Structure formats: C-alpha cells, structure tokens
Amino acid sequence: MIKSNYNVVGVMSGTSLDGIDIIYTSYLYDGEWEFEIKHSETVKYSEYWKFILSQLVHKSLDELYEIDNVYSEYLATVILDFIKRNELETIDFISSHGHTALHQPKDGLTLQIGNQQILADILKLKVICDFRVKDLELGGQGAPLVPIGDRLLFSNYDYCLNLGGFANISFENNSNRIAYDICPVNIVLNHYASKLNLEFDDKGQIASKGNINEVLLLRLNSLTFYDEKPPKSLGLEWVETNVFPIIESLNLETEDTLRTIVEHIAIQISKNLNQNESNVLVTGGGAYSDFLMRRINELSNSKIIIPKNKILEFKEALIFGLLGILKERNEVNCLMSVTGAKKDHSSGKILIPKNHI
Known part of the structure; x- marks a missing residue:
C-alpha cells in the first residue's frame, strides 16, 4: 500500500550561487498534498566553492565528472551536518536537485553535479536525485522541473514566478501546465554587484540610483530567446555567450548597468503576465529587491504576492522534496506540456546506500 505521509530532506543549489538550500518537511496526501516545513536553512558557499x-561552464566533461565526485562528497557532509544539528530521526529519504553544471538541451546535454552514489553511502539514507536526464532522453528540455509542484501545492495562484538565477514562470492554460524561463535575474545582477565588492544589491538600492542606458536596454530586449515559444530554458552558458558581452561592450558605470538590467527584467516579466489583475506568487532571492518588485508592479496590472520567508526562500527545495516523493510513488513528476518531452513521466534516479542493499 502506498504511504500517505512522508518526512523528506529537500536540497537545492541554484545558479545564483548563494548557497545550498536544505529543508526538512512533512508531506501529507489526503486527496490533495499538504506540507509543513519543520527546519530550513541556506548553507553559504565558501569562496573556494x-x-x-x-567556472563550471568553462570545464571539459572529464573535469566536470571529477568535480562531480568531490562536490557529491561535500554535499553529503553538508546534509549530514544539517541532519545532526536538527536531531532528525525520521527521514524517508533525501531528495536533491544537485547543482547545474551543464545545461544545453538543444544538444541533448544536461549535467547536475552532486548526484553520485557516495551521497547515499555517506548519509546511509536513500537519495532520490538527477531529475533532468530522463526528460532529455524523451526529447524534453529537462527544465523547468518545479511546475508540477506549483500545480499540486500552489494551485490557488494564477501564476507562480520564481526569481532566482533566472526568472521562471508557471501557470495553467487549458488544463495544461505551461512553464518556461523568462530571463536571467540574480545570475546577472549579482555578477555586477560583485564588482562593487558586494554579494548582491540589497533591496535594489544601488540600481535605483542609476540611470537606464537605452542602448543596452534595447540590445538586451532584442535577444532572440525572447521571441522563442515555450518550452524553453536558460543556462549560465547562454548568459556568458549572449548577455555579458553586450553589457561589457558598453563600459557603463555599475549602477547604470544594474538599473538597466532591472528595467530589462521587469519588462520581460510584465510581458509574460496577463494584464487582467491576476495574482502572482513571487519567490526566490529576487523578491527581496524592493526596487525590482516596484518596477514589475508598475509595468503590469497583476497582483504581486510575496509569501512568508520559508516559502519565499525555500519553495524550490520544498518542491524537489515533492518530486522525490512522486518518483518514489512512481507518479508523474515531469510534465510534457512544460518540457516538450514525448510524454509525462516519473523522472529521477534512486540511490540506495551500499551497506543497506
């Protein structure tokens, strides 16, 4: 008989490199899914990591596989420390996204590091991970993966908008879940904040003092990705090839660069929201930028809803916990309407600790 309640450690590392999100959550299925986040934290990356x-996008496949082994071991120690510190005793399994090292779906390539067998062996727990690979094998983008969780956990919102390394959006359209990446967000904003020796532009204060550079804004808004129809997804490789060179060619003051990027993000997001006063759940680190939130509000008629901190910061880790449960139950956790795969499917790899076989 399939269980109705699960206690799962969900793990997520995003492209903005702010750290590893880890949560311990109880999930209950009684016709609909409910959840309670009991422990949560973001473990900051060291300067080394x-x-x-x-630098992952500049590495060869052999180098990436070598880093994968080391990172898997490192990730296991971080999770183990979280488990010990919070004295967690009842854990069904770990559900981990890993960290995206390579994502080139048009070439049939994707690689999440941190999904090696050593993860389960060190933790002495079942691990469910590597959720993208099967989708690519079925002709999909392998991303985004979160929309099934948006449908099952946050169906009372017209849109779910996440502002992490990239902005991605998820919504229902004629009984199909549609989702895709909109544009880069923190992956670019944080890069330029770092030139001022800052991890990020707190609340968008620096950007708010800058001036829009119309040439840069026009060039960014003219990128061909924005004219493509979904399914579509972005990766750091795309930013390195298409965004940074445009910005660097103009040699602007950093605050003007940040101001223009914020405007670009707000324009692209507002174009993807129906202008009918729909309600939009906004999560991810970008939601902390008061200035960015204000510009999105000003450019759209949608009602922007920012949830409590646990959802705001840990929604993706929460949903990866659910993806693991759906895989465990052999239920659909990846939607063809989202990724463009040949069919809906149950994606992921299950690692059993060797001493438990």
Whole structure:
C-alpha cells in the first residue's frame, strides 16, 4: 500500500550561487498534498566553492565528472551536518536537485553535479536525485522541473514566478501546465554587484540610483530567446555567450548597468503576465529587491504576492522534496506540456546506500 505521509530532506543549489538550500518537511496526501516545513536553512558557499561553481561552464566533461565526485562528497557532509544539528530521526529519504553544471538541451546535454552514489553511502539514507536526464532522453528540455509542484501545492495562484538565477514562470492554460524561463535575474545582477565588492544589491538600492542606458536596454530586449515559444530554458552558458558581452561592450558605470538590467527584467516579466489583475506568487532571492518588485508592479496590472520567508526562500527545495516523493510513488513528476518531452513521466534516479542493499 502506498504511504500517505512522508518526512523528506529537500536540497537545492541554484545558479545564483548563494548557497545550498536544505529543508526538512512533512508531506501529507489526503486527496490533495499538504506540507509543513519543520527546519530550513541556506548553507553559504565558501569562496573556494563559489569560484569552482562559477567556472563550471568553462570545464571539459572529464573535469566536470571529477568535480562531480568531490562536490557529491561535500554535499553529503553538508546534509549530514544539517541532519545532526536538527536531531532528525525520521527521514524517508533525501531528495536533491544537485547543482547545474551543464545545461544545453538543444544538444541533448544536461549535467547536475552532486548526484553520485557516495551521497547515499555517506548519509546511509536513500537519495532520490538527477531529475533532468530522463526528460532529455524523451526529447524534453529537462527544465523547468518545479511546475508540477506549483500545480499540486500552489494551485490557488494564477501564476507562480520564481526569481532566482533566472526568472521562471508557471501557470495553467487549458488544463495544461505551461512553464518556461523568462530571463536571467540574480545570475546577472549579482555578477555586477560583485564588482562593487558586494554579494548582491540589497533591496535594489544601488540600481535605483542609476540611470537606464537605452542602448543596452534595447540590445538586451532584442535577444532572440525572447521571441522563442515555450518550452524553453536558460543556462549560465547562454548568459556568458549572449548577455555579458553586450553589457561589457558598453563600459557603463555599475549602477547604470544594474538599473538597466532591472528595467530589462521587469519588462520581460510584465510581458509574460496577463494584464487582467491576476495574482502572482513571487519567490526566490529576487523578491527581496524592493526596487525590482516596484518596477514589475508598475509595468503590469497583476497582483504581486510575496509569501512568508520559508516559502519565499525555500519553495524550490520544498518542491524537489515533492518530486522525490512522486518518483518514489512512481507518479508523474515531469510534465510534457512544460518540457516538450514525448510524454509525462516519473523522472529521477534512486540511490540506495551500499551497506543497506
């Protein structure tokens, strides 16, 4: 008989490199899914790991596989420390997204590091991970993965908008869940904030003091990705190839660069929201930028809803916990309407600790 309640450690590392999100959540299924986040934290990356992860797009496949082994071991120690510190005793399994090292769906390539067998062996727990690979094998983008969770956990919102390394959106359209990446957000904003020796532009204060550069804004808004129809997704490789060169060619003051990027993000997001006073759940680190939120509000008629901190910061880790449960139950956790795969499917890899076989 399939269980109705699960206690899961969900793990997520995003492209903005702000750290590893870890949560311990109880999930209950009684016709609909309910959840309670009991423990949550973001473990900041050391300067060493931040540098290594920022350079992944420049590595060969052999180098990436080598980093994968080391990162898997590191991730296991971080999760184990979280479990011990919170004295967690009842854990059905770990459900981990890992960290995206390579995502080139048009070439049939995707690689999440942190999904190696050593993860389960160190933790002595079942691990469910590597959720993208099967989708690519079925002709999909392998992303985004979160929309099934938006449908099952947050169906009372017209749109779910996440502002992490990239902005991605999820909504129902004629009984199909549609989702896609809109544009880069923190992956670019944080890059330019770092030139001022800051991790990020707190509340968008620096951007708010800058001036829009119309040439840069026009060039960013003219990128061909924005004319493509979904399914579509973005990766750091795309930013390195298409966004940074445009910005660097103009040699602007950093605050003007940040101001123009914020305007670009707000324009692209507002274009993807129906102008009918729909309600939009906004999560991810970008939601902390008061200035960005104000510009999105001013450019759209949608009602922007920012939830409590646990949902705001840990929604993706929460949903990856659910993806693991759906895989465990052999239920659909990846939607063809979202990724463009040949069919809906139950995606992910299950790692059993060797000493438990």
